[in-house]
Amino acid sequence: MQAYSKAFAAVYDKKWAAFSHQVAPFLINFCASTEIGKKNKTVLDVCCGTGHLANHFLEKGYRVIGLDLSEHMLHYANENAREFVKSGQARFVLGDAAEFNLPERFGLVVSTYDSLNHLKDESSLLGCFRSVHAVCDGFFIFDLNTRKGLKRWNNVFVDDSEDVLIITRGIYDGEGDRAITRFTGFVSLADRSYQRFDETVYNTVFELERVKSLLLEAGFGKIYFARIQDLMTPLDKPEEEGRVFIVAGRQGVI
Template sequence: MEAYTQFAGVYDRLMAEMPYPQWLAFADACWERYGRPKTIVDLGCGTGSIAIPLARSGFNVFGIDLSSDMLTIGRSKWGDAAAAGSVTWLQQDMTEWEIGEAADAVISFCDCLNYLTEEDDVLRAFAATHRGLKPGGLFLFDVHAPRTLSRYAEEQPFVLDEPDVAYIWTCELDEERVEIEHHLTIFAEAEAGRRGKYARIEETHVQRAYDAEWLREALLATGFKAVEMFGDFKLEPADDETERLFFAAVK
């Protein structure tokens, strides 16, 4: 079942403040450290907010997402832009993706892997990524730390009220599974610039957080030769205060 079906149309508007430059900077710092790729797979690429800047920088990118609606917006944003690199858009499940060739690097940012709510699915995604990488290739991804989901549950509800879009966002946390259910009621301007007519969008998104050591051991068990863990966009070790865990795994 596709995610983000209704949400796709307002996704970029609501995500405008997300730290995309920090994800790009983190990836660049890792490639300086581990080796610079030519071909990159972006798992959970959404509307291309990371894939497109990478392609414009000269990389050949495969943007993979489960949502056809998100990919349609990504293609529209990319258009016929002149760029040194390229973007190939593919609708696939990250647990069984393939591009027909081996990639130099795979990235999955913006906590995409938290949407895999069963350990077996995480393992399948790791296995697919290991298969899809060249020997020595690098897998970079980030996930919410368990404490981050607890903080969401403690701080909810969240409210946005702006002229063109508004939302009410509530959360329910299953503490045993460290799994959170996000409920969003969004009111988005039905026609750009036309005040007074709004579309109501109801969305439910489920994320699960995993223990950092479990993720590291799972990557090694999958066949990755070396795994490093970092915290909050920096090439520094994660600690108990880390909210977003970053992993770099070498095939």
């Protein structure tokens, strides 16, 4: 279980929105270019975090359901999309990506910023793919850190800014199935005091050919790997990327 804690959720909301801002236009364009994306404008964001990606879709008129295991991340998601939640265009639910049920059908399901690397093993990943397949009418697009990408995290990074100090320590031997990242630091609060946070997250290394097999086993049709800048073009050597996007379509949609 990798539900982010209260203090870390505050840090995440302040510091890590940029990735969503970067990937959102590509995901929205991809969705808008597909038949199913034009017909079914309801999006599921698995491991939605503080809802930054959801807001991009909401602003374009999509309905969004966000699912996350951390009530603290969902607190910010609800705050960040307050007006959309009030109008019923957005809904954020507490749930485990490895096994969930939802009553809606989705034209697009997304999961971004290496969230599915947080699942502990292939059985959890397959559970996630089956849960997504059961509600997905169109495409499932998610990204994963590859083994090569996780090797880059075997390092120490310091972010020393006015409102937050973050020391990130990544540990990965480059061979095993798990990379550990420890975040330690202080975040400023409204009363100008600082709160310390300590968060340890792990990233499971999933071999991409196995990921493809698990998606097929869950019932998806054509599956390919791509870069975010060009989601329509399959990559020949995805393991050579640091992070890769996986595009999986329901049988018959691609």
